Amino acid sequence: MTLLSVEGLTIDLPGRQPGLVEDVSFQVSEGRSTALIGESGCGKTLTSMSILGLLPAAVRVTAGSVWFDGVDLLTCTPRQLRRIRGGPVGMVFQEPMSSLNPTMTVGDQIAEARRLHLGERRGAALARARELLERVGIPNAARRIGAYPHEMSGGMQQRVMIAAAIACEPKLVIADEPTTALDVTIQAEILALLRDLQRDLDLAVLLVTHDLGVVADFCDEVVVMYAGHIAERTTVDRLFYDPGHPYSSALLAAVPQSGQARSRLTVIPGRVPSAGGFPAGCRFEPRCAHAVEHCREPQPDALLGEGHRTRCGRVASGDLTLKGAGRG
Amino acid sequence: MSTRMIIRRLGGGLLVLWLVSILTFLLVHLIPGDPAEVIAGENATTADVERIRTQLGLDRPVLAQYVTWLSGVLRGDLGKSLFTDKSVLTSIAEVAPPTLVITVMAIVLAVLVGVSAGIVAGLTQGGRLDRLVSTLATLGIAMPSFWLGLVLVSVFSLTNTWLPATGYADLGEGFGTWLSHVILPSTALGLATAAELARHTRGCVADVLTRPYVRTARARGASGGWLVRRHILRNAAIPVVTVLGLQAGRLLGGAIVIEAVFGISGLGTLAVNAVLQRNYPVIQGYVLLCAVVVVLMNLIVDLAYGWINPKVRTA
Amino acid sequence: MTTATLSSATRSSQRSRVIRNVLRRPSAATAAGFVAVLVLFAVFGPLISPHDPDAQDLGNRFAELSWSHLLGTDEFGRDVASRIIQASRIALVAPLISVGVALLIGLPFGLWAGLRRGVVDAVAGRLADTVLSLPAMVGALAILAVLGPGLVNAMVAIGIIFAPGLFRVVRGATLAVAEETFVHSAVAIGSPTRRTLWVHILPNIAAPLLVQVTILMGVALLAEASLSFIGLGVQPPDASWGSMLKAAYTNQFDAPYSVVPPGIAMVLTVLAFNTIGDAIRDAVGLRRGI
Numbered sequence: 006m007t008l009l010s011v012e013g014l015t016i017d018l019p020g021r022q023p024g025l026v027e028d029v030s031f032q033v034s035e036g037r038s039t040a041l042i043g044e045s046g047c048g049k050t051l052t053s054m055s056i057l058g059l060l061p062a063a064v065r066v067t068a069g070s071v072w073f074d075g076v077d078l079l080t081c082t083p084r085q086l087r088r089i090r091g092g093p094v095g096m097v098f099q100e101p102m103s104s105l106n107p108t109m110t111v112g113d114q115i116a117e118a119r120r121l122h123l124g125e126r127r128g129a130a131l132a133r134a135r136e137l138l139e140r141v142g143i144p145n146a147a148r149r150i151g152a153y154p155h156e157m158s159g160g161m162q163q164r165v166m167i168a169a170a171i172a173c174e175p176k177l178v179i180a181d182e183p184t185t186a187l188d189v190t191i192q193a194e195i196l197a198l199l200r201d202l203q204r205d206l207d208l209a210v211l212l213v214t215h216d217l218g219v220v221a222d223f224c225d226e227v228v229v230m231y232a233g234h235i236a237e238r239t240t241v242d243r244l245f246y247d248p249g250h251p252y253s254s255a256l257l258a259a260v261p262q263s264g265q266a267r268s269r270l271t272v273i274p275g276r277v278p279s280a281g282g283f284p285a286g287c288r289f290e291p292r293c294a295h296a297v298e299h300c301r302e303p304q305p306d307a308l309l310g311e312g313h314r315t316r317c318g319r320v321a322s323g324d325l326t327l328k329g330a331g332r333g
Numbered sequence: 334m335s336t337r338m339i340i341r342r343l344g345g346g347l348l349v350l351w352l353v354s355i356l357t358f359l360l361v362h363l364i365p366g367d368p369a370e371v372i373a374g375e376n377a378t379t380a381d382v383e384r385i386r387t388q389l390g391l392d393r394p395v396l397a398q399y400v401t402w403l404s405g406v407l408r409g410d411l412g413k414s415l416f417t418d419k420s421v422l423t424s425i426a427e428v429a430p431p432t433l434v435i436t437v438m439a440i441v442l443a444v445l446v447g448v449s450a451g452i453v454a455g456l457t458q459g460g461r462l463d464r465l466v467s468t469l470a471t472l473g474i475a476m477p478s479f480w481l482g483l484v485l486v487s488v489f490s491l492t493n494t495w496l497p498a499t500g501y502a503d504l505g506e507g508f509g510t511w512l513s514h515v516i517l518p519s520t521a522l523g524l525a526t527a528a529e530l531a532r533h534t535r536g537c538v539a540d541v542l543t544r545p546y547v548r549t550a551r552a553r554g555a556s557g558g559w560l561v562r563r564h565i566l567r568n569a570a571i572p573v574v575t576v577l578g579l580q581a582g583r584l585l586g587g588a589i590v591i592e593a594v595f596g597i598s599g600l601g602t603l604a605v606n607a608v609l610q611r612n613y614p615v616i617q618g619y620v621l622l623c624a625v626v627v628v629l630m631n632l633i634v635d636l637a638y639g640w641i642n643p644k645v646r647t648a
Numbered sequence: 649m650t651t652a653t654l655s656s657a658t659r660s661s662q663r664s665r666v667i668r669n670v671l672r673r674p675s676a677a678t679a680a681g682f683v684a685v686l687v688l689f690a691v692f693g694p695l696i697s698p699h700d701p702d703a704q705d706l707g708n709r710f711a712e713l714s715w716s717h718l719l720g721t722d723e724f725g726r727d728v729a730s731r732i733i734q735a736s737r738i739a740l741v742a743p744l745i746s747v748g749v750a751l752l753i754g755l756p757f758g759l760w761a762g763l764r765r766g767v768v769d770a771v772a773g774r775l776a777d778t779v780l781s782l783p784a785m786v787g788a789l790a791i792l793a794v795l796g797p798g799l800v801n802a803m804v805a806i807g808i809i810f811a812p813g814l815f816r817v818v819r820g821a822t823l824a825v826a827e828e829t830f831v832h833s834a835v836a837i838g839s840p841t842r843r844t845l846w847v848h849i850l851p852n853i854a855a856p857l858l859v860q861v862t863i864l865m866g867v868a869l870l871a872e873a874s875l876s877f878i879g880l881g882v883q884p885p886d887a888s889w890g891s892m893l894k895a896a897y898t899n900q901f902d903a904p905y906s907v908v909p910p911g912i913a914m915v916l917t918v919l920a921f922n923t924i925g926d927a928i929r930d931a932v933g934l935r936r937g938i
Contacts, residue, residue, distance in 0.1 A: 091552060091553035092554060098548070098549055103546065104549045105546055106550065106563075108641065109564070117555065121555060153644070155643070352774065352778040353778055353781065363794045471919070475866065475915050475919040476911075479877055480893060480911040491904040492904055498900075582783035583783055583784070590874045608793045608880060616793045628781065631781075
């Protein structure tokens, strides 16, 4: 069943060119994990921040709705929104070091959501925080609960962030690049932890990432964003075997395959256009290997099959068939 | 803060005090010409000059003088005033209370007013309140404290006779009497500090608001007073405390003029008279005392800093 | 840092751009205009002032504001407006003395310490810390105990107290510039120290120095007023805004609001120096100390 439904979301920087994010729609189903993938600057982080109303002050949502549990989070009262934040929806951020309060013990930060949402007293909340620390695999939880963030490694800090995000048994966790700032070996551990939690707690996860490897390891569905638009929406399997957008297939080709020489690494030519400099037609057209004349006209969102949508007119009309990569 | 760090800070403070003691001691010897003659004045007899020379020990080698003087200082003996028979320590102890009271009151007022104004301004950045606070703070920094004192006296004591214009009353004379004598001088003295603190606090709060951990806290459902108390204030306090430490010395200096405005006979008045009369032992005692107070304040600030900032505590 | 290697022509155009950036702000332009008026007052005061600032008129003491006496008269019936104009001379000269003394001490030692490090740096740094540990007014009092009271002595004392702060600014900026490649290469091709200083270091530390000096002007004016007020600065019958306040204070029971005009002149002047200092700091892209 659909848990979160983003519909026609448009985010602008008032006073400048519109369309940092334009007409973005996707769903996250209960207990499933959905990836929001794209290069930096494509609007994926803005999209994820807008769900809980955490956009920077200069940026505005100008159209669309975000339905969660029968409520439109974009039009509900601040009070309703506060009940959702940290309650049924938890969030994990990219840089654990700067995203944790340096003057508060990790125990208090994990306990905070329980005190705010469940009205628990500090003692009870801290006792629960200790269990949560154990649950996310931090040894010596009883002692670590009084530690400050700077006394922990990056991986431990991210575990604390995750523990805080799941403190009130949420239905959905939004994780914004949760492994990007970490060492490669730690990345795998954090992803494994997220996967365990997702399975055990029947969590839905919206994972924002630029890393296709993470998507392949972790996610069920995928939303590919490019330059403020959704390029393609599909299941992860279909993305890897039968991509529906030239950008997706270019991303797949850019991932170094195991066993292949480094020199074969394909890089997409050109640069991501910045907001205000978006092409009028397909936004990927200037960099696309398959572009033709009519790609310069606006491309509608088209249905390719069940749960598979693309913004590429050539693929939608059957004019172009793309090569998949296969998984891993 | 670890014991090792406290000891290191303490050592640094003692080193500064020792260097100040050398500079203070040298004051007398930096006087152009024969110090004894200059101190005695133009109409002094040879006997007067000799008396001063002996009293200050100026007839002995400089190093020997310093050793004698310093060992006296360490035993709490700052020497005798040149013109009365009182010891310098007694003179200082007699007039210290009013100065300390208005200085401490000034700090309290400055923290209450400055920090809260700064918090409000920082939280309402760009708003009307923020602009008001920033304008007042800019004015407050440019305004000499003693002039504010004069204006306050004009308004509250002369045009209206609500508060006494001059003098100091002991707490023993009743709380109301005491407060009515203390409130104007402390306000005048604390204004510049309040302005400085408001500016600083505003900047720190504004800075903390942009930090990712504030966003994390909001993503957890924190808002309003909870967010401000638990996430913003403590982090913003870290740099503000440092500024407060720097202000303590400044207030001690400012008290010199404020005492003159309000006719309070305190440490500043003692020091100014000592300068006019070239009463060197008193000046030396006063300078040393100020240095001790400043070093102590810095130490307290360091400790407070460690208490607020866990990174320092465990470092 | 690429600006460092610019020719003198581009450097002067950079300078005029900074000046333009400063003056483009309304507040800074107003402040600069105010200081310019003050300079006119100081130089042409006798020609501008409506009355002889020293002419007494004992039959007309503490006169109210009027067209003939714009700011009224003082305890000797002297025209307050004319005396404020006369005192603007001290308001500019006195801070210049302090800043001059501070530069005379702080600049050479700061440059030396920044370039050579070593013993000079260590000793001067310690000494600076020690002086800075004393409140400015207390330090000034101690120095005046040696020099004796008087305007020039007071301003020299303030200058000595300013010197350690200036030393630190110069040392820090020099240290940063000296690490730049172009200084290394200048030294490597045998540029003599004096030339290195004039051509490479000074132009590059000018900005922070200028900011500091502008702000010190305001602080020095406040210090002058304070010291004159307690009788250690300007001696009568000379007029400074501080000594006028002292006189107004003595006669406060007769004319409670005579403390207002000199005070406002002083606040506006300090405000002008601070505003210009802040504007220069922003224009050259220095970080505001938080």
